[in-house]
Amino acid sequence: MENLFELALKWQAENGAAMATVVETWGSAPRRAGAQMLVSKTGAMQGSVSGGCVEGAVVLEAMEAVETGQPRLLEYGVADDQAFAAGLACGGTIRILVEPVAQRIVNFEQAALMQSNGDAFALETDLSNWDQRFAGDGQHADLYAADRSTVVDGQFVQVFNKPLRMVIVGAVHIAQPLVTLAQMAGYRPIIVDPREAFGNADRFPGVQIHNDWPDAVLSDLGLDRRTAIVTLAHDPKIDDAALSVALKSDAFYIGSLGSKRTHAKRVDRLKEAGFTGGEILRIHGPVGLPIKSSNPVEIAISIMAEVTQQLRSA
Known part of the structure; x- marks a missing residue:
């Protein structure tokens, strides 16, 4: 099973990288919330956030995020000229969080270790100020049971279940x-x-x-x-x-x-x-x-x- 956090740390050490994560979807968007794509500073990518619909646009945004060092929240939908140009023809809408790996080294190191050990965990990201932390023990039991990531009170809760x-x-x-x-x-x-x-x-x-x-x-x-x-x-x-x-x-x-x-x-x-x-x-x-x-x-x-x-x- 692929450990994208390990690869993110490797790419960051080589030349810089950003992680793109589906935060919310509406309609017939092809990927669930929590789907991830890693993008290197040079445009190499691993994973998927839309099954091909908007990957090209997201890669460019991720490369810019690596340069600026600032996270960004993207939204693509068929009513959007930019989204249509990016190829989102499925009739859905998606929001994607792009985070420079350089800003998440400590959390990604812990996440990589927990995934390697087969542990379950959840990351909470405040979408207003980009603060990120690990959820406490016993939190989000309903999301673990449903194997679902979602936005709760302005916090994106990303669930990583046991394998x-x-x-x-x-x-x-x-x-x-x-x-x-x-x-x-x-x-x-x-x-x-x-x-x-x-x-x-x-x-x-x-x-x-x-x-x-x-x-x-x-x-x-x-x-x-x-x-x-x-x-x-x-x-x-x-x-x-x-x-x-x-x-x-x-x-x-x-x-x-x-x-x-x-x-x-x-x-x-x-x-x-x-x-x-x-x-x-x-x-x-x-x-x-x-x-x-x-x-x-x-x-x-x-x-x-x-x-x-x-x-x-x-």
């Missing part, structure tokens, strides 16, 4: 493209498979791997509302062991590979194990959106799409 995780049980072929898609979507994938021939660093380089039975591993992982669980082993000994823990957790998504017939047998086994029909309904089975997938990559796409759908509708 999303995807626990993939069964290191089968489908798991390989699914790991890649999960990483691209901002998840930290975790592979669980007691079979070392399947779950190993050669097949999943750089991925956290647990070669143990899933009931033990999942119990230790602390499955929370930022966790998706996908069972792909197609072996009841492995998949059911994972589901027995997942169904007792707060995971926002649980999905299991298999046909409708396979899932019906799975439901019967779980009922025999003491789970209620309501509890078992949490399982998305067959896993993935019904897009007529016919190969591992397409199945992985259908799974990632369904996980995203569940996350955004929660």
Whole structure:
């Protein structure tokens, strides 16, 4: 998962940089509040604030902010000649805060460390005088739960939640493209498979791997509302062991590979194990959106799409 604060500090040390952040949106603006784009003094950029609509204009504003050392609040909407020239044709309106990194070194250093540690935190920026501070413990619980950044009483509250995780049980072929898609979507994938021939660093380089039975591993992982669980082993000994823990957790998504017939047998086994029909309904089975997938990559796409759908509708 990209740590934009670390990159901001690196670019600042090299030649200067500014951070652009979506503060508010109206209508069909393409990015949510909290979306960020880092811009170097020379115009290099990382991230996005509009999916391409106004990036060019924001880059120029950010480069000027680096030179002046002053933050600025930008607004683009279709009624604006400047915004139309910048390419905002989606019918929405966005406000973007641009901050020179030089003015935020201390906060960005702390934010970079907290993101690296997987901590949740929120930054509060006063839009009248640009003062910025970290929110206190226990504040903005509703925003953390909704994974939402917004303006509250003139303060832009930017929420950085704990990283999303995807626990993939069964290191089968489908798991390989699914790991890649999960990483691209901002998840930290975790592979669980007691079979070392399947779950190993050669097949999943750089991925956290647990070669143990899933009931033990999942119990230790602390499955929370930022966790998706996908069972792909197609072996009841492995998949059911994972589901027995997942169904007792707060995971926002649980999905299991298999046909409708396979899932019906799975439901019967779980009922025999003491789970209620309501509890078992949490399982998305067959896993993935019904897009007529016919190969591992397409199945992985259908799974990632369904996980995203569940996350955004929660």
